[in-house]
Structure formats: structure tokens, C-alpha cells
Amino acid sequence: MTVKAGRYEDLHAWIAEHLPGTRGFEGNITVEVARNQDEPNRILFVEKWVDRESFENYLAWRDETGVIAELAELLDGDVSFRYHDFMGV
Structure with a gap:
């Protein structure tokens, strides 16, 4: 995702507020957030879930509670999702 210019601190506070709900x-299983060193407005969430259904249930909950709409106000463009399976090596 890309944070709007001048809104990084707001996004950082938003993440700190909402990340415990994600982890809980x-x-x-885990969630980590990284900021791109070369493009500091680019933010990456790397999340590990028991299964995709759990993640989809989580997204539905966040949407219902209005948290996704709050996030959208801080972003320039849409959030893109990519789903991967760990290879165990």
C-alpha cells in the first residue's frame, strides 16, 4: 500500500492502534509491517494465517467495524493483496 504524502505519522499511529486486534x-499466526527504504511511502504487511478463510473472516470484521474505511483515508490508491503458501525450506 502507499500512504498519502504527509500522512505517514498518522498511518503509523493507526497501525499501532489496530495491530493488536489483528494479532489477536x-x-x-503473525503479522509484520515494513516500510520501503527506497520509497518510504510504500508500506508492506506480511501476515501469516492458519488458512485463507481466517484471513477473509478478519477482513470482513474489519470492514464491518469501519476500520478499513479509516485506513483508506490515509492511503493513496487501493490496497493490493497477494496470497502465498510457505514452501517449508
Whole structure:
């Protein structure tokens, strides 16, 4: 995702406020957030879930509670999702 110019501090505070809910949601194994060194407005969430259904349930909950709409106000463009399976090596 890309944070709007001048809104990084707001996004950082938003993440700090909401990340405990992500980590505590049923099915979440881990979540890490990284900021791109070369493009500091680019933010990456790397999340590990028990299964995709757990993540989709989490997204539905966040949407219902209005948290996704709050996030959208801080972003320039849409959030893109990519789903991967760890290879175990």
C-alpha cells in the first residue's frame, strides 16, 4: 500500500492502534509491517494465517467495524493483496 504524502505519522499511529486486534484475531499466526527504504511511502504487511478463510473472516470484521474505511483515508490508491503458501525450506 502507499500512504498519502504527509500522512505517514498518522498511518503509523493507526497501525499501532489496530495491530493488536489483528494479532489477536482467531487464525492469525503473525503479522509484520515494513516500510520501503527506497520509497518510504510504500508500506508492506506480511501476515501469516492458519488458512485463507481466517484471513477473509478478519477482513470482513474489519470492514464491518469501519476500520478499513479509516485506513483508506490515509492511503493513496487501493490496497493490493497477494496470497502465498510457505514452501517449508
